[in-house]
Amino acid sequence: xxxxxxxxxxxxxxxxxxxxxxxxxxxxxxxxxxxxxxxxxxxxxxxxxxxxxxxxxxxxxxxxxxxxxxxxxxxxxxxxxxxxxxxxxxxxxxxxxxxxxxxxxxxxxxxxxxxxxxxxxxxxxxxxxxxxxxxxxx
Amino acid sequence: xxxxxxxxxxxxxxxxxxxxxxxxxxxxxxxxxxxxxxxxxxxxxxxxxxxxxxxxxxxxxxxxxxxxxxxxxxxxxxxxxxxxxxxxxxxxxxxxxxxxxxxxxxxxxxxxxxxxxxxxxxxxxxxxxxxxxxxxxxxxxxxxxxxxxxxxxxxxxxxxxxxxxxxxxxxxxxxxxxxxxxxxxxxxxxxxxxxxxxxxxxxxxxxxx
Numbered sequence: 001x002x003x004x005x006x007x008x009x010x011x012x013x014x015x016x017x018x019x020x021x022x023x024x025x026x027x028x029x030x031x032x033x034x035x036x037x038x039x040x041x042x043x044x045x046x047x048x049x050x051x052x053x054x055x056x057x058x059x060x061x062x063x064x065x066x067x068x069x070x071x072x073x074x075x076x077x078x079x080x081x082x083x084x085x086x087x088x089x090x091x092x093x094x095x096x097x098x099x100x101x102x103x104x105x106x107x108x109x110x111x112x113x114x115x116x117x118x119x120x121x122x123x124x125x126x127x128x129x130x131x132x133x134x135x136x137x138x
Numbered sequence: 139x140x141x142x143x144x145x146x147x148x149x150x151x152x153x154x155x156x157x158x159x160x161x162x163x164x165x166x167x168x169x170x171x172x173x174x175x176x177x178x179x180x181x182x183x184x185x186x187x188x189x190x191x192x193x194x195x196x197x198x199x200x201x202x203x204x205x206x207x208x209x210x211x212x213x214x215x216x217x218x219x220x221x222x223x224x225x226x227x228x229x230x231x232x233x234x235x236x237x238x239x240x241x242x243x244x245x246x247x248x249x250x251x252x253x254x255x256x257x258x259x260x261x262x263x264x265x266x267x268x269x270x271x272x273x274x275x276x277x278x279x280x281x282x283x284x285x286x287x288x289x290x291x292x293x294x295x296x297x298x299x300x301x302x303x304x305x306x307x308x309x310x311x312x313x314x315x316x317x318x319x320x321x322x323x324x325x326x327x328x329x330x331x332x333x334x335x336x337x338x339x340x341x342x343x344x345x346x347x
Contacts, residue, residue, distance in 0.1 A: 004330070004332060005332045006332055006333065007332055007333045007334075007335050008332045008333070008334060008335065009334070009335045009336070010334070011331070011332075011334055021216035021217070022216055023216060026216050026217070026218070027218070032258070036217070036218075038217075061253075061255060061316035062250070062255065063255065064255065064257055091331070100216070100217075101216035101217045101218075108257060108258060109255055109256045109257050109258070133218060135261065136214070136218060137190070137191065137192070137193035137240055
Protein backbone atom coordinates (compact mmCIF):
# COMPACT_ATOMS: atom_id res chain seq x y z
CA UNK A 1 0.00 0.00 0.00
CA UNK A 2 1.21 3.46 -0.81
CA UNK A 3 2.57 5.47 2.10
CA UNK A 4 0.81 8.45 3.69
CA UNK A 5 1.08 10.26 7.04
CA UNK A 6 -0.84 8.88 10.03
CA UNK A 7 -1.47 12.30 11.59
CA UNK A 8 -1.26 15.75 10.04
CA UNK A 9 -1.65 19.27 11.40
CA UNK A 10 -3.42 20.53 8.27
CA UNK A 11 -5.23 18.47 5.64
CA UNK A 12 -4.31 20.73 2.72
CA UNK A 13 -1.08 22.55 1.90
CA UNK A 14 0.04 25.27 -0.49
CA UNK A 15 2.19 24.26 -3.45
CA UNK A 16 5.47 25.88 -2.35
CA UNK A 17 8.70 26.22 -4.32
CA UNK A 18 11.68 23.91 -4.57
CA UNK A 19 14.82 26.02 -4.27
CA UNK A 20 18.47 24.90 -4.25
CA UNK A 21 20.04 21.49 -3.80
CA UNK A 22 19.56 19.05 -0.94
CA UNK A 23 21.97 19.69 1.91
CA UNK A 24 20.46 16.87 3.98
CA UNK A 25 19.55 13.38 2.87
CA UNK A 26 22.17 13.55 0.10
CA UNK A 27 24.48 10.79 1.40
CA UNK A 28 24.19 7.00 1.34
CA UNK A 29 23.68 6.12 5.00
CA UNK A 30 22.02 2.70 5.39
CA UNK A 31 23.03 0.61 2.37
CA UNK A 32 26.02 0.41 0.04
CA UNK A 33 24.50 2.02 -3.06
CA UNK A 34 21.97 4.82 -3.51
CA UNK A 35 19.75 6.29 -6.19
CA UNK A 36 20.24 10.06 -6.25
CA UNK A 37 17.88 12.44 -8.01
CA UNK A 38 19.39 15.04 -10.32
CA UNK A 39 16.20 17.09 -10.48
CA UNK A 40 13.77 18.49 -7.96
CA UNK A 41 10.11 17.62 -8.02
CA UNK A 42 7.15 15.89 -6.44
CA UNK A 43 7.16 12.08 -6.29
CA UNK A 44 3.75 10.52 -5.71
CA UNK A 45 3.24 7.89 -3.02
CA UNK A 46 2.02 5.50 -5.72
CA UNK A 47 5.24 6.10 -7.69
CA UNK A 48 7.39 5.32 -4.64
CA UNK A 49 5.38 2.11 -4.17
CA UNK A 50 5.78 1.19 -7.85
CA UNK A 51 9.54 1.70 -7.54
CA UNK A 52 9.67 -0.40 -4.37
CA UNK A 53 7.81 -3.29 -6.08
CA UNK A 54 10.03 -3.08 -9.19
CA UNK A 55 13.19 -3.18 -7.07
CA UNK A 56 12.06 -5.94 -4.71
CA UNK A 57 10.92 -8.15 -7.57
CA UNK A 58 14.46 -7.95 -8.94
CA UNK A 59 16.46 -8.42 -5.74
CA UNK A 60 14.06 -11.17 -4.50
CA UNK A 61 15.22 -11.08 -0.90
CA UNK A 62 18.94 -11.13 -1.72
CA UNK A 63 19.54 -7.60 -0.55
CA UNK A 64 17.71 -4.96 1.40
CA UNK A 65 15.97 -1.92 -0.03
CA UNK A 66 15.70 1.30 1.96
CA UNK A 67 13.21 4.03 1.01
CA UNK A 68 14.67 7.41 2.02
CA UNK A 69 11.75 9.67 1.09
CA UNK A 70 8.21 9.94 2.50
CA UNK A 71 5.13 11.58 0.99
CA UNK A 72 4.33 14.30 3.55
CA UNK A 73 2.52 16.71 1.23
CA UNK A 74 -1.15 16.39 0.24
CA UNK A 75 -2.19 17.45 -3.26
CA UNK A 76 -5.75 18.60 -3.79
CA UNK A 77 -7.84 18.77 -6.92
CA UNK A 78 -11.34 19.88 -7.88
CA UNK A 79 -13.57 17.19 -9.44
CA UNK A 80 -14.30 17.18 -13.18
CA UNK A 81 -17.28 19.15 -14.50
CA UNK A 82 -17.29 21.38 -11.45
CA UNK A 83 -17.75 25.13 -11.72
CA UNK A 84 -14.89 27.35 -10.55
CA UNK A 85 -14.88 28.61 -7.00
CA UNK A 86 -16.34 26.98 -3.90
CA UNK A 87 -12.93 26.85 -2.25
CA UNK A 88 -9.90 24.58 -2.44
CA UNK A 89 -10.48 21.02 -3.62
CA UNK A 90 -10.22 17.87 -1.54
CA UNK A 91 -6.90 15.98 -1.02
CA UNK A 92 -6.42 13.52 -3.86
CA UNK A 93 -2.97 12.04 -3.31
CA UNK A 94 0.25 12.44 -1.35
CA UNK A 95 3.69 13.42 -2.67
CA UNK A 96 7.27 13.59 -1.43
CA UNK A 97 8.99 16.88 -2.23
CA UNK A 98 12.56 16.21 -3.36
CA UNK A 99 15.39 18.62 -4.04
CA UNK A 100 18.20 17.82 -6.51
CA UNK A 101 20.82 15.51 -4.91
CA UNK A 102 18.36 13.78 -2.56
CA UNK A 103 18.95 10.04 -2.13
CA UNK A 104 15.62 8.39 -2.96
CA UNK A 105 16.39 4.69 -2.43
CA UNK A 106 19.29 2.68 -1.04
CA UNK A 107 20.36 -0.92 -1.50
CA UNK A 108 22.46 -3.07 0.83
CA UNK A 109 23.72 -6.65 0.58
CA UNK A 110 23.97 -6.75 -3.22
CA UNK A 111 26.83 -6.49 -5.71
CA UNK A 112 27.44 -3.35 -7.75
CA UNK A 113 26.17 -5.04 -10.92
CA UNK A 114 22.95 -6.13 -9.22
CA UNK A 115 22.44 -2.65 -7.79
CA UNK A 116 22.96 -1.10 -11.24
CA UNK A 117 20.29 -3.29 -12.84
CA UNK A 118 17.91 -2.88 -9.91
CA UNK A 119 18.17 0.92 -9.89
CA UNK A 120 17.79 1.01 -13.67
CA UNK A 121 14.45 -0.82 -13.35
CA UNK A 122 13.43 1.41 -10.47
CA UNK A 123 14.41 4.65 -12.25
CA UNK A 124 12.01 3.84 -15.11
CA UNK A 125 9.14 4.38 -12.69
CA UNK A 126 10.34 7.80 -11.52
CA UNK A 127 9.47 11.20 -12.96
CA UNK A 128 12.99 12.59 -12.31
CA UNK A 129 16.46 11.98 -13.76
CA UNK A 130 18.61 9.92 -11.41
CA UNK A 131 22.07 8.43 -11.01
CA UNK A 132 23.54 5.65 -8.92
CA UNK A 133 25.97 6.62 -6.17
CA UNK A 134 28.15 4.65 -3.76
CA UNK A 135 28.80 5.12 -0.08
CA UNK A 136 31.49 7.76 0.53
CA UNK A 137 34.60 6.73 2.44
CA UNK A 138 35.61 10.27 3.48
CA UNK B 139 50.02 4.52 5.17
CA UNK B 140 50.72 8.20 4.60
CA UNK B 141 50.36 9.85 1.21
CA UNK B 142 52.33 12.94 0.26
CA UNK B 143 50.37 16.05 -0.68
CA UNK B 144 51.95 19.03 -2.38
CA UNK B 145 50.58 22.08 -0.60
CA UNK B 146 50.96 25.81 -1.11
CA UNK B 147 49.91 28.74 1.08
CA UNK B 148 46.62 30.40 0.18
CA UNK B 149 46.98 34.18 0.37
CA UNK B 150 43.52 35.24 -0.77
CA UNK B 151 40.80 34.02 1.58
CA UNK B 152 37.03 34.12 1.45
CA UNK B 153 34.31 32.37 -0.53
CA UNK B 154 34.87 34.20 -3.84
CA UNK B 155 38.60 33.47 -3.86
CA UNK B 156 37.96 29.87 -2.80
CA UNK B 157 35.54 29.47 -5.71
CA UNK B 158 38.17 30.78 -8.15
CA UNK B 159 40.72 28.42 -6.59
CA UNK B 160 38.40 25.44 -7.16
CA UNK B 161 37.87 26.51 -10.76
CA UNK B 162 41.65 26.40 -11.26
CA UNK B 163 41.74 22.74 -10.12
CA UNK B 164 42.75 23.20 -6.49
CA UNK B 165 41.04 22.45 -3.20
CA UNK B 166 41.16 24.99 -0.35
CA UNK B 167 42.29 23.50 2.97
CA UNK B 168 43.11 24.59 6.48
CA UNK B 169 45.81 23.15 8.75
CA UNK B 170 45.55 23.56 12.53
CA UNK B 171 46.45 21.94 15.84
CA UNK B 172 49.38 21.33 18.23
CA UNK B 173 49.26 24.95 19.45
CA UNK B 174 50.76 26.28 16.21
CA UNK B 175 49.21 28.97 14.01
CA UNK B 176 46.52 28.03 11.52
CA UNK B 177 47.62 27.81 7.90
CA UNK B 178 45.34 28.33 4.91
CA UNK B 179 46.48 25.94 2.21
CA UNK B 180 45.73 25.02 -1.36
CA UNK B 181 46.10 21.44 -2.60
CA UNK B 182 45.82 20.22 -6.22
CA UNK B 183 42.48 18.41 -6.61
CA UNK B 184 44.15 15.62 -8.60
CA UNK B 185 46.30 14.83 -5.54
CA UNK B 186 43.68 15.03 -2.82
CA UNK B 187 40.62 13.37 -4.42
CA UNK B 188 42.25 9.91 -4.94
CA UNK B 189 43.50 10.03 -1.33
CA UNK B 190 39.96 10.70 -0.06
CA UNK B 191 38.35 8.09 -2.30
CA UNK B 192 40.74 5.43 -0.94
CA UNK B 193 39.83 6.39 2.63
CA UNK B 194 43.39 7.36 3.61
CA UNK B 195 43.46 9.33 6.88
CA UNK B 196 47.12 10.29 7.35
CA UNK B 197 49.00 12.56 4.95
CA UNK B 198 52.50 14.02 4.77
CA UNK B 199 52.85 17.44 3.26
CA UNK B 200 55.56 19.03 1.20
CA UNK B 201 55.90 22.56 -0.14
CA UNK B 202 54.62 25.28 2.17
CA UNK B 203 54.89 22.97 5.21
CA UNK B 204 56.34 19.56 5.98
CA UNK B 205 53.97 18.62 8.82
CA UNK B 206 52.23 15.29 9.16
CA UNK B 207 48.47 15.73 9.30
CA UNK B 208 45.27 13.82 9.80
CA UNK B 209 42.29 14.46 7.53
CA UNK B 210 39.79 15.74 10.06
CA UNK B 211 36.82 16.73 7.90
CA UNK B 212 35.95 16.88 4.22
CA UNK B 213 33.23 19.04 2.66
CA UNK B 214 31.69 17.73 -0.56
CA UNK B 215 29.28 19.44 -2.94
CA UNK B 216 25.62 18.30 -2.58
CA UNK B 217 25.98 15.72 -5.38
CA UNK B 218 29.17 14.27 -3.87
CA UNK B 219 31.22 14.92 -7.01
CA UNK B 220 33.67 17.63 -5.96
CA UNK B 221 35.63 18.28 -2.77
CA UNK B 222 34.93 21.80 -1.52
CA UNK B 223 37.24 22.01 1.49
CA UNK B 224 39.52 19.86 3.63
CA UNK B 225 40.35 20.26 7.33
CA UNK B 226 43.75 18.92 8.39
CA UNK B 227 45.00 18.46 11.97
CA UNK B 228 48.71 18.41 12.76
CA UNK B 229 49.88 15.21 14.42
CA UNK B 230 53.22 13.74 15.49
CA UNK B 231 54.29 10.22 14.59
CA UNK B 232 54.08 8.88 18.17
CA UNK B 233 50.67 10.44 18.93
CA UNK B 234 47.69 8.20 19.65
CA UNK B 235 44.42 9.12 17.95
CA UNK B 236 40.81 7.94 18.02
CA UNK B 237 39.52 7.43 14.53
CA UNK B 238 36.70 5.72 12.60
CA UNK B 239 37.93 2.96 10.29
CA UNK B 240 35.79 1.59 7.49
CA UNK B 241 34.86 -2.09 7.26
CA UNK B 242 35.10 -4.19 4.11
CA UNK B 243 33.41 -7.57 3.75
CA UNK B 244 35.36 -10.33 2.01
CA UNK B 245 34.15 -13.64 0.62
CA UNK B 246 30.70 -15.15 0.25
CA UNK B 247 28.58 -16.18 3.21
CA UNK B 248 27.27 -19.79 2.91
CA UNK B 249 24.10 -18.65 4.70
CA UNK B 250 23.02 -16.68 1.63
CA UNK B 251 22.69 -19.96 -0.32
CA UNK B 252 20.30 -21.26 2.36
CA UNK B 253 17.92 -18.34 1.86
CA UNK B 254 19.67 -15.88 4.15
CA UNK B 255 20.31 -12.21 3.55
CA UNK B 256 23.77 -10.76 4.31
CA UNK B 257 23.34 -7.40 5.99
CA UNK B 258 26.08 -5.07 7.12
CA UNK B 259 24.71 -3.20 10.13
CA UNK B 260 27.79 -1.07 10.90
CA UNK B 261 30.09 0.46 8.29
CA UNK B 262 32.74 2.03 10.58
CA UNK B 263 34.45 0.99 13.79
CA UNK B 264 35.96 3.47 16.21
CA UNK B 265 39.56 2.53 17.05
CA UNK B 266 42.49 4.01 18.95
CA UNK B 267 46.04 3.66 17.64
CA UNK B 268 49.23 5.48 16.79
CA UNK B 269 48.90 7.69 13.75
CA UNK B 270 51.45 5.63 11.87
CA UNK B 271 49.44 2.44 12.52
CA UNK B 272 46.01 3.60 11.32
CA UNK B 273 44.52 0.74 9.28
CA UNK B 274 43.21 1.81 5.86
CA UNK B 275 40.24 -0.54 6.38
CA UNK B 276 39.26 -3.51 8.49
CA UNK B 277 38.52 -6.65 6.50
CA UNK B 278 35.92 -9.15 7.69
CA UNK B 279 35.88 -12.60 6.16
CA UNK B 280 32.30 -13.87 5.90
CA UNK B 281 33.18 -17.25 4.36
CA UNK B 282 32.14 -19.04 7.56
CA UNK B 283 28.96 -17.05 8.24
CA UNK B 284 26.02 -19.44 8.17
CA UNK B 285 22.29 -18.78 8.31
CA UNK B 286 21.10 -16.89 11.44
CA UNK B 287 24.69 -16.18 12.46
CA UNK B 288 26.32 -12.86 13.13
CA UNK B 289 29.73 -11.27 13.62
CA UNK B 290 30.06 -8.81 16.49
CA UNK B 291 32.54 -5.91 16.73
CA UNK B 292 34.58 -7.82 19.31
CA UNK B 293 35.09 -10.70 16.84
CA UNK B 294 36.56 -8.50 14.10
CA UNK B 295 40.25 -9.13 13.51
CA UNK B 296 42.14 -5.94 14.19
CA UNK B 297 45.93 -5.34 14.13
CA UNK B 298 47.79 -5.88 17.42
CA UNK B 299 48.67 -2.21 17.98
CA UNK B 300 45.07 -1.05 17.46
CA UNK B 301 42.50 -0.86 20.27
CA UNK B 302 38.80 -1.18 19.55
CA UNK B 303 36.68 1.57 21.12
CA UNK B 304 33.29 0.57 19.70
CA UNK B 305 31.08 -1.59 21.97
CA UNK B 306 32.29 -5.16 21.24
CA UNK B 307 28.70 -6.47 21.49
CA UNK B 308 27.47 -4.43 18.51
CA UNK B 309 26.47 -6.61 15.55
CA UNK B 310 28.56 -5.69 12.51
CA UNK B 311 27.29 -8.15 9.93
CA UNK B 312 24.57 -10.78 10.06
CA UNK B 313 23.03 -13.36 7.78
CA UNK B 314 19.32 -13.62 8.54
CA UNK B 315 16.41 -15.40 6.96
CA UNK B 316 14.33 -13.21 4.68
CA UNK B 317 10.78 -12.62 5.86
CA UNK B 318 8.20 -13.10 3.10
CA UNK B 319 6.81 -9.80 1.96
CA UNK B 320 3.23 -9.37 3.10
CA UNK B 321 0.82 -8.83 0.27
CA UNK B 322 -1.45 -6.15 1.55
CA UNK B 323 -4.74 -5.49 -0.12
CA UNK B 324 -4.62 -2.31 -2.14
CA UNK B 325 -6.71 0.21 -0.26
CA UNK B 326 -8.54 3.11 -1.80
CA UNK B 327 -6.31 6.10 -0.99
CA UNK B 328 -9.21 8.53 -1.21
CA UNK B 329 -11.18 6.64 1.43
CA UNK B 330 -8.37 6.85 4.01
CA UNK B 331 -7.51 10.19 5.51
CA UNK B 332 -4.91 10.90 8.17
CA UNK B 333 -6.02 12.10 11.57
CA UNK B 334 -5.89 15.88 11.87
CA UNK B 335 -4.07 16.97 15.04
CA UNK B 336 -6.20 19.12 17.33
CA UNK B 337 -9.49 18.47 15.55
CA UNK B 338 -12.42 17.06 17.54
CA UNK B 339 -14.30 13.96 16.34
CA UNK B 340 -17.57 15.80 15.58
CA UNK B 341 -15.66 18.33 13.39
CA UNK B 342 -14.09 15.51 11.37
CA UNK B 343 -17.55 14.09 10.77
CA UNK B 344 -18.69 17.41 9.36
CA UNK B 345 -15.84 17.63 6.85
CA UNK B 346 -16.27 14.07 5.61
CA UNK B 347 -20.02 14.46 5.05
